[in-house]
Amino acid sequence: MRATMWGAAALIVAAGAASAQTLNDVRSRGVLNCGVNTGLTGFAEPDAQGVWQGFDVDICRAVAAAVLNDPMAVNFVPTTGQTRFTALSSGEIDLLARNSTWTFSRDTELRLDFVAVNYYDGQGFLVPRALGVASAQELDGATICIQTGTTTELNLADFFRVNNISYEPVPIANDDEGQQQYLAGACDVYTTDASGLASVRATFENPDDHVILPEIISKEPLGPVVRHGDNEWADLVRWVFYAMVAAEELGITQDNVAEMASAPGDNPEINRLLGTEDEYGTMIGLDAQWAVRVIEAVGNYGESFERHIGEGSPIGLARGLNAQWTDGGLIYAPPFR
Amino acid sequence: MTAIPDRAPPRFRAGDLLGDERWRGLTIQALALAALGLLGWFLISNLVANLAALGKPIDFSFLWRRAGYDINQRLIPYTSDDPHWRAAVVGMLNTLLVAVLGCIAATIFGVIAGVLRLSRNWLVSLLMAAYVEGFRNVPLVLWIIVTFSVLVHATPAPAAFRGEEAEASMLFGLVAITNRGTYLPRPVWGDGSALLLLVVALSVVAVWVWRRLARRRQEETGQPLPVLWVSLAILLVPPALAFLALGRPLSFDVPAVRETGIANFQGGIAVLNSFMALWLALSLYTGAFIAEIVRAGILSVSRGQTEAAYALGLRPGRTMRLVILPQALRVIVPPLISQFLNLTKNSSLAIAVGYMDIRATLGGITINQTGREFEGMLLLAGFYLTVSLVISGLMNVYNRRVAIKER
Numbered sequence: 001m002r003a004t005m006w007g008a009a010a011l012i013v014a015a016g017a018a019s020a021q022t023l024n025d026v027r028s029r030g031v032l033n034c035g036v037n038t039g040l041t042g043f044a045e046p047d048a049q050g051v052w053q054g055f056d057v058d059i060c061r062a063v064a065a066a067v068l069n070d071p072m073a074v075n076f077v078p079t080t081g082q083t084r085f086t087a088l089s090s091g092e093i094d095l096l097a098r099n100s101t102w103t104f105s106r107d108t109e110l111r112l113d114f115v116a117v118n119y120y121d122g123q124g125f126l127v128p129r130a131l132g133v134a135s136a137q138e139l140d141g142a143t144i145c146i147q148t149g150t151t152t153e154l155n156l157a158d159f160f161r162v163n164n165i166s167y168e169p170v171p172i173a174n175d176d177e178g179q180q181q182y183l184a185g186a187c188d189v190y191t192t193d194a195s196g197l198a199s200v201r202a203t204f205e206n207p208d209d210h211v212i213l214p215e216i217i218s219k220e221p222l223g224p225v226v227r228h229g230d231n232e233w234a235d236l237v238r239w240v241f242y243a244m245v246a247a248e249e250l251g252i253t254q255d256n257v258a259e260m261a262s263a264p265g266d267n268p269e270i271n272r273l274l275g276t277e278d279e280y281g282t283m284i285g286l287d288a289q290w291a292v293r294v295i296e297a298v299g300n301y302g303e304s305f306e307r308h309i310g311e312g313s314p315i316g317l318a319r320g321l322n323a324q325w326t327d328g329g330l331i332y333a334p335p336f337r
Numbered sequence: 338m339t340a341i342p343d344r345a346p347p348r349f350r351a352g353d354l355l356g357d358e359r360w361r362g363l364t365i366q367a368l369a370l371a372a373l374g375l376l377g378w379f380l381i382s383n384l385v386a387n388l389a390a391l392g393k394p395i396d397f398s399f400l401w402r403r404a405g406y407d408i409n410q411r412l413i414p415y416t417s418d419d420p421h422w423r424a425a426v427v428g429m430l431n432t433l434l435v436a437v438l439g440c441i442a443a444t445i446f447g448v449i450a451g452v453l454r455l456s457r458n459w460l461v462s463l464l465m466a467a468y469v470e471g472f473r474n475v476p477l478v479l480w481i482i483v484t485f486s487v488l489v490h491a492t493p494a495p496a497a498f499r500g501e502e503a504e505a506s507m508l509f510g511l512v513a514i515t516n517r518g519t520y521l522p523r524p525v526w527g528d529g530s531a532l533l534l535l536v537v538a539l540s541v542v543a544v545w546v547w548r549r550l551a552r553r554r555q556e557e558t559g560q561p562l563p564v565l566w567v568s569l570a571i572l573l574v575p576p577a578l579a580f581l582a583l584g585r586p587l588s589f590d591v592p593a594v595r596e597t598g599i600a601n602f603q604g605g606i607a608v609l610n611s612f613m614a615l616w617l618a619l620s621l622y623t624g625a626f627i628a629e630i631v632r633a634g635i636l637s638v639s640r641g642q643t644e645a646a647y648a649l650g651l652r653p654g655r656t657m658r659l660v661i662l663p664q665a666l667r668v669i670v671p672p673l674i675s676q677f678l679n680l681t682k683n684s685s686l687a688i689a690v691g692y693m694d695i696r697a698t699l700g701g702i703t704i705n706q707t708g709r710e711f712e713g714m715l716l717l718a719g720f721y722l723t724v725s726l727v728i729s730g731l732m733n734v735y736n737r738r739v740a741i742k743e744r
Contacts, residue, residue, distance in 0.1 A: 161418075170691055173689075
């Protein structure tokens with residue numbers, strides 16, 4: 001296929017030409033282009049020093065650590081609900097880690113591949129306590145702020161239609177705008193994934209004046225996304241994520257990983273993961289130490305969760321569905337074998 | 338006798354194509370055209386090949402699938418069960434609504450500001466200069482967002498209208514201005530309202546006839562007939578009588594706030610703040626440009642025309658209306674067309690305040706849900722191109738009417 005292309009239309013599909021070698025592109029570029037949220041506390045937001053921090057950001061850093069041996073070699077591209085998939089399929093970003101819901105049509109029709117689920121979520125409603133509403137069923141006639149270009153937009157339409165109650169949508173472009181509109185009273189209700197609501201609420205001056213309604217009206221499995229067609233790259237991102245998950249299950253942490261990786265231990269799975277036994281890294285185009293670097297950079301899944309969005313953080317989300325399967329959750333890594 | 342030898346026309350040789358002046362121009366043009374065609378073909382075939390390789394060949398069937406999303410401002414019936422094309426039409430109508438109303442308002446703002454900027458009153462002309470420079474030199478999207486925040490923050494929430502001792506009250510009990518939008522009474526057409534409309538239409542025609550009669554009489558005899566008062570009487574009295582005679586067929590659905598559940602206005606016509614903000618900002622912004630065009634047009638009419646009009650005893654107002662503006666229009670109309678086109682295209686900034694124009698429905702949500710960026714952008718470009726061509730076509734017709742008639 002021709003490598004040179006001109007024109008905006010051609011740009012949209014330029015990625016097609018390069019899709020088979022994302023790994024090589026990232027290596028030769030020396031930096032990973034990672035699409036993240038424009039700003040959602042706990043998931044992806046620059047801190048006071050301008051360094052991106054968050055649960056989704058950690059996925060980008062983990063991949064950069066594995067591939068480029070440097071968790072900071074990431075170029076973060078803030079994307080809105082509307083621009084994210086175009087940015088990915090155009091090749092502007094190599095990887096999208098932006099609270100994106102895995103759905104059938106996105107996986108097939110949009111020519112994307114969801115490699116894993118890093119957060120099991122569902123859509124909820126945030127209302128001011130003063131509104132005096134205790135259930136989503138009482139939202140008849142409400143004005144609702146909703147991010148356009150999201151699955152939540154479609155769930156919302158379905159929920160109100162099925163329950164035969166009316167509402168008026170106020171479309172907004174991103175969480176910041178939604179927050180402003182909601183606080184200014186331009187809408188009665190803000191709806192998005194429950195984790196996003198917790199994140200938004202945590203940034204309010206008086207979080208206690210606002211409640212998240214008990215109803216969760218949808219399944220929102222959020223996860224990192226890559227372009228369809230480059231299976232090597234998809235495998236790499238998938239197993240970088242599962243390395244974090246397996247590390248938690250196997251008791252490998254940011255603190256003890258160096259020690260555990262120094263010599264083969266009793267557990268062969270830990271040995272395979274940390275490269276002290278067999279050459280699993282080469283199977284995904286990396287060296288033997290890849291998983292060690294990932295865990296050194298961002299910690300295991302549980303550590304990353306706890307640091308950014310867990311109960312100890314301002315967001316204060318419980319593990320819930322996102323606990324390890326051994327603790328009754330859905331987080332489950334396939335075996336490293 | 339000397340015979341003029343018959344010179345045979347020179348035989349055409351291939352070298353002449355470049356060497357001979359008669360052919361060189363044509364040759365170069367033909368080559369340039371061929372190169373352009375080749376480039377176009379290269380781009381298009383590249384695009385088609387790449388889209389196919391990506392597994393997304395060009396396909397418009399997504400337009401017939403269920404849209405699944407709701408739109409808050411609908412000029413035609415629409416629900417989330419309707420297909421994407423209908424959502425696109427809703428967006429198109431919203432774009433056209435804001436563009437048409439915007440062009441009208443921008444022209445009014447522009448003419449007023451343009452004329453007043455030439456005023457000899459120092460304060461007035463300074464104020465107009467401040468308006469023009471302020472709006473012209475700040476990006477439009479900022480004005481849209483500023484207008485929107487003012488509308489949202491300066492107005493009460495619907496809940497404030499509730500209860501016995503409400504903090505806010507409706508204007509004249511009819512109009513509610515809230516931070517969501519402005520709610521106006523909606524006319525409800527009862528039985529016999531068709532007849533009422535007919536009477537109104539007839540009154541308008543009668544006014545027009547009366548004005549023509551008055552003008553002809555003035556031109557023939559020099560005696561003016563009262564136009565204003567008679568016109569008003571014709572316009573108001575028969576419809577009022579018909580309204581009463583037909584048993585008040587027309588009533589108004591006045592918006593009211595819900596007293597239970599979530600406070601929001603029901604009934605009436607809702608003019609959303611997103612629309613108000615976009616419309617106001619677009620018209621004020623484009624109006625500033627039009628003001629300069631109007632000013633240039635007026636200044637292009639020679640000062641002698643004004644003096645001649647004064648010499649004939651015309652007052653300044655009439656001088657402007659009857660002498661200066663008609664001549665200035667010849668200068669004003671052509672650049673005005675491009676301002677109207679700008680306004681229409683600038684309306685695609687609507688998404689900044691969540692106004693659901695075609696850029697937000699077809700070009701935003703639909704593209705995002707179906708992944709058909711290329712097809713969506715093609716349709717959008719086609720839509721804006723068509724609208725722009727129609728506007729400039731109509732304006733060109735008007736321009737021909739006001740242009741100097743050369744006989």
